Amino acid sequence: MYPVALSLNGRPVVVAGGGSVAERKVRALLDAGAAVTVVSPALSGGLAALAAAHRIAWQPRRYQRGDLxxxxxxxxxxxxxxxxxxIAHDARDAGILVNDASDAGRGDFATPAVHRAGPLTVTVDSGGLSPSFTKRIRDELALQFDARYARAAATLGALRDRVQIVVPPDRRAAVMRHFAERDVDELAAMPPGAVEHxxxxxxxxxxxxVPAETRPLICASRASLLAMTQTRAIMAALAEAGIASTVLNVTTRGDAVQDRSIAAIGTDNVFxxxxxxxxxxxxxxxxxxxxKDLPSTLADDMTLAAVTKREDARDAYCSERYATFADLPPGARVGTSSPRRRAQLRALRPDLVYDDVRGNVDTxxxxxxxxxxxxxxxxCAGMNRLGLRAAYTVPFPVDQVTPAVAQGALGIETRDGDPLAARLDAVLGDPATSIAVRAERAFLRTLRGGCQAPVGAHATWADGRLQMGGAIAAADGTTVLRSTAAARLALGDVAAAEAVAVGLARELLAAGGTALLGGGPLTGRVVLLPRTQDRPSRIAPALREAGAEVIEAPDSAVARTALEGRVPHVVLFPSSGSVSVITEYLDGLRHDGHRPVIAAMGPSSSETAGAHGWHPDVVAASPEVGAFVQTVMLYLLENGA
Incomplete structure (x- = not known):
């Protein structure tokens, strides 16, 4: 598909059909300003009303050749x-583009779902694969692109008109980019009289x-009371350091969907x-x-610029009637939407009823x-920041209900490589919290758990010593695995802290955590995948989904560092070139007497691997990603490799 924004203002369009499908298309065409003629023996109630109001022309008969x-x-x-x-055939003969509602393959174009906010038009199209999913995305976009965006777009139109009058042509694009990057709320609220200034x-x-630094930074934040309280605290700290900010309120999927638990929404980083x-x-x-809302691995183009001083990281029991968790009578209803909390609470009190509760803290x-x-x-952190309490508010010890990874700390995210990150960290960062939180995130990353997994971790750094506890729970609370680790390390030695966390995570996995986390058929296998291209691999995600740990390495040094002394269970050669990029590492394996399973994606890579002394144990029947992954999985499972 090639997307085109087509002006239909006053242009003739013919719709053959008079039912509900035709009505939806006619209404969208009228919204776009088209002159619509409907050909149909009968009309739906809505179309009949449009015809009676002379908003459409109607030919009350079946379609005839020549109607187009x-x-x-x-x-x-x-x-x-x-x-x-x-109709599709006749349109093609006449050189007219046609949309066939009953068979997308016969038509020339699809009609996307549309959301309009004033002059702003947002369209979503799934190529006809799932109209209902397309509409869902359209509705979610509508939450973001509300009336503010319509006003902002109108303001940008007025600014452009002024720019074209007073700014030299070679500078207009830069000026308009400057305005396009301004806070949407600021643009929406700009009075017409301010445009010239x-x-x-x-x-x-x-x-x-005028120095560029005088432009306030724009901070993206959720709009909830707690999120804005946290954001205002960050902005106030920056303001004291001479860095001004404005707010861009963003509605996330986690905020928009309130009738289901977070786990049921279907993704971890919903906020x-x-x-x-x-x-x-x-x-x-x-x-x-x-x-705690951040995924354990950020997108490649994002970075965690700063971690603030931590509030109380613990979870708290809250009740208006019963003084302690132990005082609750059997069958009492306890509200929590967190699988982590629920699993650990069930381990303490399996006789209670645990139900989802959504909404902000005050709700x-x-x-x-x-x-x-x-x-x-x-x-505790959210309640403390808002100054809220229940009649009875009692924190749980972290060795009874281990907190979520990074709970109580705020994370400041920027684009990767942006110099702003260092400035923000200098003002907002707390080194002791940062090293503890980064260790906890490494723990979660090693478990390959999301922010909704039944996993908890809590680390502290003080007087040159990192102490950390971790927990993995069965969803029903029948099993909770716990362990601790500690090490002396310098405050800035994040790599050492993460190594402690990785070791703790592997200990819990080996103690039965893999099964509790629902590991796949390849869980526990370490796969080395040499890479010769920068684009994302399709092989690695498929094997990770099956539970394998996949190390992607462009050279021997990266492979050696990532494996940390471990020997991979299998080495994959998806191409001839992939053999040569890790020859040095392979020679080291041979020298130490190690011989992992060797898998080649086709005859060419098989021949190259053999020429280097690594004759493949398994070769895919065809050099295709799907066949390669399936062949490797079957070999490993059937041979217990």
């Missing part, structure tokens, strides 16, 4: 497949007359993606997150006060 004469576009939307096929100020700023998109599109300079406490729950469990 003079049309720019045609739509075949009858309930007769043969008629639709004839703003253009002059932008010209002076870009010319160096993160939209904020990262604002950074990626340069609508924001930095984003403030509750650090959850209101539900508790209104008697919907006998108790709920909340993070």
């Amino acid at each position: 004469a003079g049309a720019l576009l045609a739509f075949a939307a009858t309930d007769d497949d043969a008629a639709n096929a004839a 703003e253009v002059e100020r932008a010209v002076d700023t870009l010319a160096g007359v 993160v993606k939209e904020l990262e998109l604002a950074l990626r599109e340069r609508r924001a300079d930095y984003a403030v997150h509750s650090c 959850r406490l209101r539900k508790l006060r209104e008697g919907e729950y006998d108790a709920i469990v909340l993070a």
Whole structure:
């Protein structure tokens, strides 16, 4: 598909069909300003009303050859497949683009789902694969691109008109980029009378007359009370250091979907993606997150610039009727949507009923006060920042209910490579919290768990010593594996801290954590995949989904470092070139007497591997990714390798 924004204002369009499908298409065409003629023996109630109001022309009969004469576009939307096929054929003969509602393959174009906010039009298309999913995405975008964006777009139109009058042609693009990157709320609120002044100020700023630093930074934040409280605290700290900020409120999927638990939404970083998109599109300079919401591995183009001083990391029992968790009677209803909390609480009190509770902190406490729950469990950090409490609020010890990874800390995210990251860390970063949080994130990353996995970790650094505890729980609370680790290390030695965390995670996995986390058929296998290209691999994700740990290495040094002395169970050769990039590492394996399983993707890579003394144990029947992955998996499972 090649997307085109086509102006239909006043242009003739013919729609054959008078049912609900035709009506949807007609209404969208009228919204776009088209002159619509409908050909159909009968009309739906909505189309009949449009015809009576003379908003459409109506030919009350079946389609006839010649009805398309003079049309720019045609739509075949009858309930007769043969008629639709004839319309598509006639349109092609007449050189008219046609959309066939009954068979997308017969048509020339698809009609996307559309969201309009004033002059701004957002379209979503899935190529006809899933119209309902397309509409879902459209509805989610509508939450983001609301009336503010319509006002902002209108402001940009007025600014452009002024720019074209007073700015030399060679500088107009730079000035308009400057405005396009401004805070949406700021653009939406800009009065018409300010346009002239703003253009002059932008010209002076870009010319160096006004220092660029005078432009406030834009902070992307969720709009909830807790998120904004946290964000305002960050902005205040930056302001004290002479760095001004404005806020870009972003609605995330986790905020938009309130009728299901976070785990049921279907993704881990439900509070993160939209904020990262604002950074990626340069609508924001930095984003403030509750650090526990961040995935253990950030996108390649993002970085965790700073970690703030931690609030109380513990979870707290909250009730209006019962003083302690032990006082709850059997069968009492406890609200928590966290699989981690629920599993550890069940281990302590399997006789209670655990139900989901969604909403902001104040909403959850209101539900508790209104008697919907006998108790709920909340993070101490959120309540402390908001100054909220239940009648009885009692923190759980971290060795009873181990907190979520990075709970209580705020994470400041920026684009990777942005010099702003160092400035933010200098003002906001807390070294002791940062090294502890980065260790906890390495623990989670090693387990390959998301922020909704039944996994907890809590680390502290003080007086040159890192102490860390970790937990992996069965979802039903029947088993909770716990262990601790400690090491002396320098405050800035993040690599050493992460090594402690990785060791703790591997200890718990070996003690039965792999099974508790639902490991796949290749769980426990380490796969070395030499890489000769920069584009993302399709082999690695498929094997990781099956539970394998895949090390992607462009050379021997990277392979050696990533494997940390371990010997891979299998080495994959997807191409002839992949053999040579790790020859040095392979020679080291041979010298030490190690011989992993060797898998080649086809005859060429098999021959090259053999020439280097590594004759393949398994060769895919055809040099295709799917066949290669399946062949490797079957070999490993059948041979116990």
